[in-house]
Amino acid sequence: MAAGRAEGTGRSGPTLEQVAARAGVGRGTASRVINGSPRVSPRARAAVEAAVAELGYVPHRAARALAAGSADTLALVVPEQENRLFAEPYFSEILRGVSSELADTDMQLLLTLIRDERSRDRFARYAAARRVDGVLLVSVHGDDPLPELLRDAGVPAVLSGRRSADERVPHVDSDNVVGAQIAVEHLLGRGRRKVATITGPPDMYAARCRLEGYREALRAATRTEGGPDERLIAQGDFTEEGGRRAMLRLLERDPWVDAVFCASDVMAAGARLALREAGRKVPEDVALVGFDDSAVARHMDPPLTTVRQPIEEMGRAMVRMLRRLMPGEDGPPDGARAKGRAKGGGADAADEDGTRLVLPTELIRRSSS
Amino acid sequence: MAAGRAEGTGRSGPTLEQVAARAGVGRGTASRVINGSPRVSPRARAAVEAAVAELGYVPHRAARALAAGSADTLALVVPEQENRLFAEPYFSEILRGVSSELADTDMQLLLTLIRDERSRDRFARYAAARRVDGVLLVSVHGDDPLPELLRDAGVPAVLSGRRSADERVPHVDSDNVVGAQIAVEHLLGRGRRKVATITGPPDMYAARCRLEGYREALRAATRTEGGPDERLIAQGDFTEEGGRRAMLRLLERDPWVDAVFCASDVMAAGARLALREAGRKVPEDVALVGFDDSAVARHMDPPLTTVRQPIEEMGRAMVRMLRRLMPGEDGPPDGARAKGRAKGGGADAADEDGTRLVLPTELIRRSSS
DNA sequence: ACAACTACTGGGAGCGCTCCCACAGTTGAC
DNA sequence: GTCAACTGTGGGAGCGCTCCCAGTAGTTGT
Numbered sequence: 001m002a003a004g005r006a007e008g009t010g011r012s013g014p015t016l017e018q019v020a021a022r023a024g025v026g027r028g029t030a031s032r033v034i035n036g037s038p039r040v041s042p043r044a045r046a047a048v049e050a051a052v053a054e055l056g057y058v059p060h061r062a063a064r065a066l067a068a069g070s071a072d073t074l075a076l077v078v079p080e081q082e083n084r085l086f087a088e089p090y091f092s093e094i095l096r097g098v099s100s101e102l103a104d105t106d107m108q109l110l111l112t113l114i115r116d117e118r119s120r121d122r123f124a125r126y127a128a129a130r131r132v133d134g135v136l137l138v139s140v141h142g143d144d145p146l147p148e149l150l151r152d153a154g155v156p157a158v159l160s161g162r163r164s165a166d167e168r169v170p171h172v173d174s175d176n177v178v179g180a181q182i183a184v185e186h187l188l189g190r191g192r193r194k195v196a197t198i199t200g201p202p203d204m205y206a207a208r209c210r211l212e213g214y215r216e217a218l219r220a221a222t223r224t225e226g227g228p229d230e231r232l233i234a235q236g237d238f239t240e241e242g243g244r245r246a247m248l249r250l251l252e253r254d255p256w257v258d259a260v261f262c263a264s265d266v267m268a269a270g271a272r273l274a275l276r277e278a279g280r281k282v283p284e285d286v287a288l289v290g291f292d293d294s295a296v297a298r299h300m301d302p303p304l305t306t307v308r309q310p311i312e313e314m315g316r317a318m319v320r321m322l323r324r325l326m327p328g329e330d331g332p333p334d335g336a337r338a339k340g341r342a343k344g345g346g347a348d349a350a351d352e353d354g355t356r357l358v359l360p361t362e363l364i365r366r367s368s369s
Numbered sequence: 370m371a372a373g374r375a376e377g378t379g380r381s382g383p384t385l386e387q388v389a390a391r392a393g394v395g396r397g398t399a400s401r402v403i404n405g406s407p408r409v410s411p412r413a414r415a416a417v418e419a420a421v422a423e424l425g426y427v428p429h430r431a432a433r434a435l436a437a438g439s440a441d442t443l444a445l446v447v448p449e450q451e452n453r454l455f456a457e458p459y460f461s462e463i464l465r466g467v468s469s470e471l472a473d474t475d476m477q478l479l480l481t482l483i484r485d486e487r488s489r490d491r492f493a494r495y496a497a498a499r500r501v502d503g504v505l506l507v508s509v510h511g512d513d514p515l516p517e518l519l520r521d522a523g524v525p526a527v528l529s530g531r532r533s534a535d536e537r538v539p540h541v542d543s544d545n546v547v548g549a550q551i552a553v554e555h556l557l558g559r560g561r562r563k564v565a566t567i568t569g570p571p572d573m574y575a576a577r578c579r580l581e582g583y584r585e586a587l588r589a590a591t592r593t594e595g596g597p598d599e600r601l602i603a604q605g606d607f608t609e610e611g612g613r614r615a616m617l618r619l620l621e622r623d624p625w626v627d628a629v630f631c632a633s634d635v636m637a638a639g640a641r642l643a644l645r646e647a648g649r650k651v652p653e654d655v656a657l658v659g660f661d662d663s664a665v666a667r668h669m670d671p672p673l674t675t676v677r678q679p680i681e682e683m684g685r686a687m688v689r690m691l692r693r694l695m696p697g698e699d700g701p702p703d704g705a706r707a708k709g710r711a712k713g714g715g716a717d718a719a720d721e722d723g724t725r726l727v728l729p730t731e732l733i734r735r736s737s738s
Numbered sequence: 739a740c741a742a743c744t745a746c747t748g749g750g751a752g753c754g755c756t757c758c759c760a761c762a763g764t765t766g767a768c
Numbered sequence: 769g770t771c772a773a774c775t776g777t778g779g780g781a782g783c784g785c786t787c788c789c790a791g792t793a794g795t796t797g798t
Contacts, residue, residue, distance in 0.1 A: 013498030015784055026748035031786065041746060058498040062440065063784030065431035066753050072431075076480075080465070091461060096449070099482045109480045111445075113468045129382030129427040240668075269668050276670075296668045299609075299638050301645075384754055395778035400756065410776060432754030435783050 014055040023051035073108040075132040097315020128153035134322040156325035170355040174309035179361030180213025192259035196232035198246040200263040210263040243270025265290035265297040287369035303366035383424040392420035442477040444501040466684020497522035503691040525694035539724040543678035548730030549582025561628035565601035567615040569632040579632040612639025634659035634666040656738035672735035
């Protein structure tokens, strides 16, 4: 009681040493219990566990990290450039997934917003100095050097989404192609004959995938050679205004359009505006389907049918993948090294080394179609 | 080059010791330079700075935290219960503010989602064990014991929003009363005569404030004794459906309602639905104003006039306040201890000890009013 | 019986830093 | 000339942990 320095940063909780003393064991044994090592006698384990409970012991992260040489920390890196993305549920949901997957792990989640080159380089240096054990990169642009910087530095990283079909960096993505496909099939199934699409910017891989899904669905349905009518494809830019203008163009090219698949909900909102201006009713005259299942979709009039990505699950999967990539943690049994075990062609398509994962998307039916 | 152990957690960056050696000074001096202590000769400072640059030295956080006894970390705590909130821009914007304010600081941001009692207690223990230097609490409910737990443990904490008028825990809030007031004044200024309101749940302080602002504005305008007509006040619950039903009730009570101030955008969206069902046009028959400036507001038809809170700035302010509350950091000059310096009654109302801050709100005019 | 294991255990070393004490070197007052 | 009061400086101690190496029992084999 008489020890403490006068003031300063209040004394922290009990130490491992104290726990060990109380349990009547050595520091080493206490440490082993805390870390779940199997080579501890049940007696010692029980004693330590009791002591931990009584003292309310919480391991000191910094000390642990310092001693173990690992940072015990994952970084979630978000480029801030487009705050549009930040506002969408996308980020929040990724975060929720990540956070919930981490809850059991008791690793820390370090959040980093990259707002310019300076902060990016700073982070790259920070990561290279092994101040984090792994990095989750959210919505990286095609020209962002960060993934490669991290790879060269040997820091494990996982992307949300791919930058191209043959993305080399480990990633978790959702199935944009199939998502678009089911959306268009849904429209066709409702008897629509002239299904148009408003695409995203072609330099974004996800946008290309959604276009491909659209084409695929039409090709399968029409069976006629030549595939879909190219005049029914209008390019947008994932903004509302872009969606509006694209819709106007479509109406101009072919007034008989009776359905539109938009590569994002926001563009669908824009398209809806254009349709209203043109006096077309949704869904009577023109059925509308979006992509993302964002807040906009639920609040549109009429509520928008859309394609949902399992974003939260993507966040979880990213963490799991990252942990598998981190040295030391060797995830589940880890059978599939040289085995090449026959993969069941399930819904989740992961390649052999579990470093590419594409999760299924889902159609949310509302009254716009 | 020949050093490193075969594998393992890759050697991390250069250490202070190496920097010191390279600069030809002692470890202590190097440390002093890194930490900006003034008691270093210019010569030594220059040498160390050069060495840092050459070696690309990045201080090891864990080591620093361990040695200094501080965690070098702030926790942002978010109750997950209502994932509605999580989806709103609110959280994202707070986060952006916090993050940008922290960018210079190089403290870590630790993100914690509280999903149940277990995780809350775990966090409380964690914080009590001084594993964080301070806590930012986002949207705490009135009955959440966390603020008090932290206070008793002596962990500095700052709330976003108050739980009551005499909130004792340091907080940053936005001016809900004045926000509501300007919204209603705006409606009155547009010539509306029967301005109704849809309130939030009365057990939420922010909802009560918005109602008070509504009353205040009407009282000032009507000048007639008795103040606003109580029949024009309908209670909602911050949900869309609640807003819709409240609007129906209002129309029933008084069909001549020509304006509605809704205590949230989402409820305004519900009200808009009800108005459409009732064949009322917005804004011709009924003008609508919301609160929050959420995504819903921008995408409503017509786009919703609403009250914006400076959420990002609130996040920044929370960090600043928290840092002032942390021992060791004594923020800016800190003049106002016993001085009682005359406060300019500016827009930002901070009390003497800088532990309560209420930021101004702003009306965003769109075509719904 | 003794060696050769295996199953646990205690505690030293050391992670990279900050804190702080001791010790120059310099100045100024007496 | 002495003594104090500085300003810089180096480096020991130690933060709370994990790693790992000896060590002690207990078990089996020959």
